[in-house]
Amino acid sequence: MSKKGTIEVRGFLHLDAFIRKIQGKMPLILDLDAPITGRELAERLDISPDEIEVIFVNGFVQELDFIINPGDRMAFLPPGCPGPYRIALGFYGKNQGNPANFKIKKRG
Amino acid sequence: MFKFIRVNMTNKEVTISEVPEKYVGLGGRELTSNFVNDEVKPTCHPLGKNNKLIFAPGLLSGTAAPNSGRVSIGAKSPLTGGIKESNSGGTFSQNMARMGIKALVIEGMPEDDKFYIIKINKDNVIIEEAPEEILGGCGNYKAIEVLNEKYGDKVGIALAGPAAEYRFATASISFKDPESNIRSGGRGGLGAVMGSKKVKAIILDTEGVERVPVADPDKFRAAVKVFAKALMDHPVAGEGLALYGTNVLVNIINEAGGLPANNFTGGRIDYNDNFSGETLNATIKKRGGKGKVTHGCHRGCIIKCSQWYADEDGEYVTSGLEYETTWGLGADAGIRSLDEIAYIDRAMDDIGVDSIEVAVAVGAAMEGGLIPWGDGKRVLEIIKDMAKPTEMARIIGGGTAVVGKLCGLFRVPVVKDQAIPAYDPRAIKGIGLTYATTPMGADHTAGYCISGNILKVGADIDPLQKEGQIEYSRAMQIGTAAVDSTGMCLFVYFGIADNPGGYQALIDMINAQYGINITATDVDKLGENVLRVEREFNKKAGFTNSHDRLPEFMEYEPLAPHNVVWDFTPEEIDKVFDF
Numbered sequence: 001m002s003k004k005g006t007i008e009v010r011g012f013l014h015l016d017a018f019i020r021k022i023q024g025k026m027p028l029i030l031d032l033d034a035p036i037t038g039r040e041l042a043e044r045l046d047i048s049p050d051e052i053e054v055i056f057v058n059g060f061v062q063e064l065d066f067i068i069n070p071g072d073r074m075a076f077l078p079p080g081c082p083g084p085y086r087i088a089l090g091f092y093g094k095n096q097g098n099p100a101n102f103k104i105k106k107r108g
Numbered sequence: 109m110f111k112f113i114r115v116n117m118t119n120k121e122v123t124i125s126e127v128p129e130k131y132v133g134l135g136g137r138e139l140t141s142n143f144v145n146d147e148v149k150p151t152c153h154p155l156g157k158n159n160k161l162i163f164a165p166g167l168l169s170g171t172a173a174p175n176s177g178r179v180s181i182g183a184k185s186p187l188t189g190g191i192k193e194s195n196s197g198g199t200f201s202q203n204m205a206r207m208g209i210k211a212l213v214i215e216g217m218p219e220d221d222k223f224y225i226i227k228i229n230k231d232n233v234i235i236e237e238a239p240e241e242i243l244g245g246c247g248n249y250k251a252i253e254v255l256n257e258k259y260g261d262k263v264g265i266a267l268a269g270p271a272a273e274y275r276f277a278t279a280s281i282s283f284k285d286p287e288s289n290i291r292s293g294g295r296g297g298l299g300a301v302m303g304s305k306k307v308k309a310i311i312l313d314t315e316g317v318e319r320v321p322v323a324d325p326d327k328f329r330a331a332v333k334v335f336a337k338a339l340m341d342h343p344v345a346g347e348g349l350a351l352y353g354t355n356v357l358v359n360i361i362n363e364a365g366g367l368p369a370n371n372f373t374g375g376r377i378d379y380n381d382n383f384s385g386e387t388l389n390a391t392i393k394k395r396g397g398k399g400k401v402t403h404g405c406h407r408g409c410i411i412k413c414s415q416w417y418a419d420e421d422g423e424y425v426t427s428g429l430e431y432e433t434t435w436g437l438g439a440d441a442g443i444r445s446l447d448e449i450a451y452i453d454r455a456m457d458d459i460g461v462d463s464i465e466v467a468v469a470v471g472a473a474m475e476g477g478l479i480p481w482g483d484g485k486r487v488l489e490i491i492k493d494m495a496k497p498t499e500m501a502r503i504i505g506g507g508t509a510v511v512g513k514l515c516g517l518f519r520v521p522v523v524k525d526q527a528i529p530a531y532d533p534r535a536i537k538g539i540g541l542t543y544a545t546t547p548m549g550a551d552h553t554a555g556y557c558i559s560g561n562i563l564k565v566g567a568d569i570d571p572l573q574k575e576g577q578i579e580y581s582r583a584m585q586i587g588t589a590a591v592d593s594t595g596m597c598l599f600v601y602f603g604i605a606d607n608p609g610g611y612q613a614l615i616d617m618i619n620a621q622y623g624i625n626i627t628a629t630d631v632d633k634l635g636e637n638v639l640r641v642e643r644e645f646n647k648k649a650g651f652t653n654s655h656d657r658l659p660e661f662m663e664y665e666p667l668a669p670h671n672v673v674w675d676f677t678p679e680e681i682d683k684v685f686d687f
Contacts, residue, residue: 012359013348016386026381053343059365059376059669061571075363080348080356082413082602084555084584085531088538089364090570 007032007068010056010075015047019076027073038064042076053079054091061090110210113233115226117305118157118216122233127210133622136166137193137592138638139211140182144191145641150648154186154297155275155304157217163204163266163310164212166595170205170320171328173617174336175597177202177406179283184649185296186304187277187465187507188524188549191645192296193592195553197405197414198283201595203264203312205320218306223273227259229313238308245270245495247458248282248290255309256288264312269460270495272299276505278465279303282457289427291405294462295526295551297507323623331616338603338610339410345602349413350402352385354431357530359384361435364571365669366535369439370481371471372521372528375535375667383438383446388415388429391446397422411599417450426454432552435530436467441474441482448484455491461505466491468527469508476515478503519661524549524651533658534667534674536571541581541676545656545684547642553598555584572672578683585684590635594618636687643685653682 009028011019019028022045038055042048042064054061056075057068068074081091112131114123130146131139140162152158161183168176179201185192204212207230218224223238239258242251248269255265265284272279279299280292293299322328339345348356358380361367365375381387392399392415399418404411405428414428429450437449456463470490474481478500479490493501503514508527512520521528526549533540542555569576591598594614603610611628619625646655662674 010359010363012363013352013356013386016359016384017390056363059363061364075359077360077363078348079343080352081360082344082349082354082356082599084601085357085361085536085539086344087569087580088531088536088571089360092569 004071005033006030007070008073009041009045012075013078013080015051015076015078018047019045032068032070035067035069038062038066038068038074038076041068041074047076051078052076053081110208112211112213113209113228114213114215115233115235116216117214117218117224117307120235122235124233131211133624135169135210135593136164136178136180136595137182137195137589138634139164139593140180140193141191141638141642141645143211143213144182144184145645148184148645150184150645151650152184154184154189154301159184159301159304160213160215161298161301161305162211162213163200164210165201165205166593167618168621169201169595171322171617171621172332172408173596174332174339174408174410175600176595177408178595178597179204179293180592181281181293181298183298183301185298185549186275186300187297188526190524190549190649190651191547191642192298193548194281194293194296194298195592196281196283196291196293197409197597198285198291199406200264200266200283200312202406202408203314206314206317207312208317212310214302214305214307217304221306223306223308225309225311226307227311227313229315230317243273243308247495248460249458251309252284252288252290255311259311259313261288262314264314266310267460268299268302268308269458271459271461271505272303273308274494274497274502274505275300275303276461276494276502277507277510278461278469278505280460280462282460285405285427286407290457291428292457292460292462294464296549297462299460322621324620328617328620331613331620335603335610335613335617336410338607338613339600342602342607345411345599349411349599352389353413353415353429355383355385355388355429355434357385357431358434359386361531364535365667366532366571367435367439368521368528368530368532370442371440371475371519372532373519373665375532376669377439379444380439382444383434383449385431387446388417392417395420395422398424403427409597411597413599419447425450426457429453430463432530433463433467436464436471437484437487440468440471441487443482443484443487445484448488452484452488452491455488459491459494461491461494464529465507465527466504468521469504469506469511472508472511472515472517472520473504475519476511476517478511478515519659521659522550523658524655526550532667534662534672535670537574537674537676538569538571538577538580540658540674541577541681541684542585544658544681545581546585547639547646554588555581572670574676574680578680582684582687585639586632586635588635589638590631593634593638639685653678656681
């Protein structure tokens, strides 16, 4: 868990290199005083929603619009997680309201 | 004519016949498991004369179907004592298929102490003594070089490495890949069965063979196109695995709190960056030389999840550095250096041992005080000593259950004496049901699914809750058994589970090749039947539902960070196979 007033942000697959560039290390520690959705955070960091299949918040798979609070640990996961773990970790269960994310679109 | 070849190592007699009626139309795991159930005495000693070893390509192996070059090997396992199907990439399956060989059975056992080579070409099968220079501790890399030199570098090769010669319960069967490096039929100690029958190598010479016949080439080509597109359009098969390999799971499973650490005492580490798929990719790119970020283990693979890892000078170290190996050595045994892990992976391929079983055995040995935690150099020494073997090498080579017993541990992460792989069942409950119930022992590959309705089955899964897990594990095991029978790589799952068109294309390819008319329901039934046959064998071998359980310590030791235990009751676990 991060300190109150900050969040830990990680990125996986190609977002690993992307996040690392921001502060030169992983995880990225960001100031956060008020709750924010994953979508808003992605926008703030210039990550397109198309590049995110699910987010992790405190070790749980959540949809992009899930709320992140100060003190949380979160991660952005692009499409690309292999294995039956996509199902076993709840990617589909958490994405019911967002058809775009598990009907994976080919990036142009 | 398709061939069914039997080699009797007691009297060195070879029988080449047509495929027996009951095995016509079967391939891969469906064939090996039916054969083992039919012909292997279930109460035999796996290293004795009554066990039989069967190699079978899949239904689509040797064709232009993408990712169809997997081989299945079956026998009674010296590690679990139950039925085993081990599966590998490399060139062997395609060579068998091109030669029209639907199955190769090795049975009996020589009375002398010599090792032999079985050499198969399009006209005959010859058994001859193995050259001295590839025996007695000779590593697999060198053995492949010698055999390429002697028989031609286009031959397919299956090897019993040094560990198999010494009949370690962790011994794999090693297969030559397209560049003469090594892939493994890893789990369950089938290398020891090969070694017990004194077969050092099987050579397949495809000189003069024709293409694999296809009944309806136009329909086949059309189905291949749809199938290939389904794979490539999926970000997992099309990009994720190619760029990051299966190690892409290090960060993901760590984040989910399911990465077993320090002999399964924790679910998350803080040094995951050291050996994640992202770091693997960056390291290979930075070092250049012979390193390759992406590589296929057989021709026709379009996913290419493998890689060539190079040292700081750009020289080849190892390929096929998988998530389970990296996890086992890195997180479970605490070895922090990716280079040390890569060298150990190479050594394990060279000796011919299951990298999962040995890595978990190492973690247990560390808890037991036999090896210092995280000591990659010592681990590498021990693996190399398996060529001799030293007493310590034999201990580790005996597998996790053996180490646990010798060290007096209760924390022994095995099911049916096979080591639990890289996903802790306390944090990912569905996987736990598969580990517990699959006839294979703790096996993470037993639960891949090609069912077109997997979303219906798995749509509401929460990894820390029980709801839906039983149905999920059941569906996944049935689907996997079917995929394993086609000779397809399990990773075709991605083009199929999310894409009904991809699933239909797989069925269309099978139908076009054989001129038959199976449906999705038939494929599901195929999977169910394979599992029934396997459970039947295990029952006759003495297994009961009481063996379908996870280690007791997982019921009461909570796994951080989610602090969860394994809480399925025996009655709930037994429902998985209620079909």
